[in-house]
Amino acid sequence: MAVQPSRSDRRELVRERAFTAAGLTAAVALVTTIVLFLVQLFITSRASRAAFGIPFLWRSEWNPVTEQFGALPMIIGTLITGFGALLISTPFALGIAIFLADYAGKKAAEPVKYLIGLLGGLPSVIFGLWGLFVLVPIVSRFEVWFGKLVGSEALVASGTTGVGLLAAILLLAIMILPFSASLILESLLVVPMELKEGALALGATKWDTIQNVELPYVRRSMVGALVLSLGRALGETMAVTMVIGNGMRLPHSLFDPANTLASAIANQFLEATSPVYIASLIQLALILFVIAIVINIAARVILRRGVQQ
């Protein structure tokens, strides 16, 4: 019963090999990409490390004129905006997710989910545009009002532009809201119905059930969701760039103009002419890249454990 390979058999075999090779190539390429990014950014930022070494990470001076560069202001700016946005948006994200999972019927949940998708799908630059022309003037008025309230002449005088950390935090909070809300919702939806019904049957109110059964059950995946959202916020570029004010110094208050790692690059890269300046900006990109990869992988690991549990 040994069959002679016919022509169509041979064609099939060739196709099979090509297919296997293509799949493997693409898979390897995807993994290599991460290494390629790392190597490429590392090599092209050499001049900065040659000039400043590791202390680049905590030097607080960023001065293109004297060509002294340190990442601290940007790192601080990134952390403040990222965590600030997370702090503001998380309660709302949680509320929205709980509303969709436990309160809204199918009829109400579907359109709200659709709107969440819509808000999450808007490009960053659109948020930036809206932030710059709508949000920033409001923040500016708030600053003046606040300055008068606490009696700070300096604030009334300096903060009137409205651009700065506060505007960036608020805008970022809006931007990551749909993202974290849908991630949290996903984890809430896996809570088994019997668990909830069991609690309700014992006479617990709806909120008791949510607080004592549902939320503890998804604690892990919720942490994963928040870490992912934080990663989003830390790397967000255009919207922040447009409202944060490109401040080069360490910010002293929430009303100060500042920079994040991302916004510093976006704001300054095209103006940078000297090799050290360019390399230092690429160095910022490298730091941001490493932070983003670490956060993302950590979040995935947390999420996977959460599912297994």
Add this chain to the structure above:
Amino acid sequence: MEEPSIVLETQKINAWFGKDQVLFDVSAHIPKNRVTAIMGPSGCGKTTFVRTLNGLHLMTPGARSSGTVLLEGTDTSTMDIVDVRKHIGMVFQRPNPFPTMTVYENVLAGYRLTGQRLAREKADQIVETTLNKVGLWTEVQTKLFKAGTSLSGGQQQRLCIARTIAMEPAVVLFDEPTSALDPKSTAIIEELLSDLKSEYSILFVTHGLQQAARISDYVAFFMLGELVEFGETKRVFVGPQDKRTEDYLSGKYG
């Protein structure tokens, strides 16, 4: 009835899912142009056994098997698995015509999926004769270019049989082909199996004692992964030699 020749011989087949062994030294001689029923309680390894014959078993992650399968005397492990499957067709428990293909395309799916191109007349002819063999031609003649999934459950299962025998296999494996169907469709398919044995050798997994008695020439009884009895249906049903077979036949197991 004279002794039929052997189309398929298994020698000491063992099979595992991960660390769990589910088949133990199964050796059997499957006669040519006969219907052989495979019976036994749920979970005894019937499905696993037929899936080792065409190599589908090994596609489950973590699955292993050992032993020899001889197809008309040829050790199948020396053949390309793709050729083995062209000679040993399989029909599944649930009707599963390809949803992206029409009735016509479903009949020819085997040719299409193995890259064989057919001339138009040849294709038309295969479709017509094959659908005739499964008794579908008059029913679906006007629906040839509708989706295969638009047919009724029983018709879909016959379409799946057609798609399998269109490849002219030597052996056709049926894994409980009627368990998802209504009694009327079941009757049609049972009749069909008896008709098909003049051209194909049929291996047929079933839960129903009645069904096995009605249509099979030979039966193989499995229990806990072992082949405990094999023989002519009439003989086994009347006078089982193994105590376990007897118990099963008298309804002591599920």
Add this chain to the structure above:
Amino acid sequence: MTARKLKNSLMGFLVAASAGLLIAVLAVIVWHIFISGVRYLNWDFFTKAPAPFGESGGGVFNAIVGTFLITLVAAAIGTPFGMFAGIYVAEHRGQRFADIVRLCADALQGIPSIVIGIFGYTFLVARFRSYSALSASVALAFMFVPTTARVTEEVLNLVPSGLKEAAYALGARRSSVVWNVSIKTAAAGITSGLLTSMARIAGETAPLLFTAFGSRYIEWNMLRPMSALPLQIYIYASSPYPALQQQAWSAAFVLVLLILLLQFGAKHLIARVLRVKA
């Protein structure tokens, strides 16, 4: 009413309120884009390049062309890589390397867009000493590949295993099963995933800043600098001239419309997939 019941109602109100707040914020943003965007729209805006400096009028046709070209070329480059990587992961489920590939795809999705832009600059622009639309497409392809890979994998996992087994039982090889059965069965889902990914990259600005760079002219040559809607919005919004700022709003309106169109297409294709499965 006990305290517990009071708390229950209060919390019910609060979660509903946060959903309401999200809708309100979205409504405000969309309303602004619509009002400010429509006001300055006219025929010239869609058909003309920017007016010479100092003159009024002109449009963003150059950016519309650029967005289409850059996005399509990025998708063309990224689709084969993304789909094959997705197929690889789906076909090797449970294997260690497949898990690593999936993890890398997830991690790549989290790379900030500005980092992709810088990478595009150092990798292509600096090397070939010229800004070009093609380098922008390549940069965007790095965003397109991981999303496409994940979507492909997810959709392929939805293909009933019975169908694949039936194909194997007929003697088909793996490539044939994947192409003729899995991909065809999942075609609508994959297409809708591709459209969603395209909607994503069509709105990206940061990867274009240092690659496509922007251009005031209607440009069809992928090897030259080119404008794109998001880029144009950023440049106009940052300019001190009210006329240009107004054009930024109109361009934003056009961009949002384009993205909604792509997402709408994707959603309806998904609906079709679900109908087929049911």
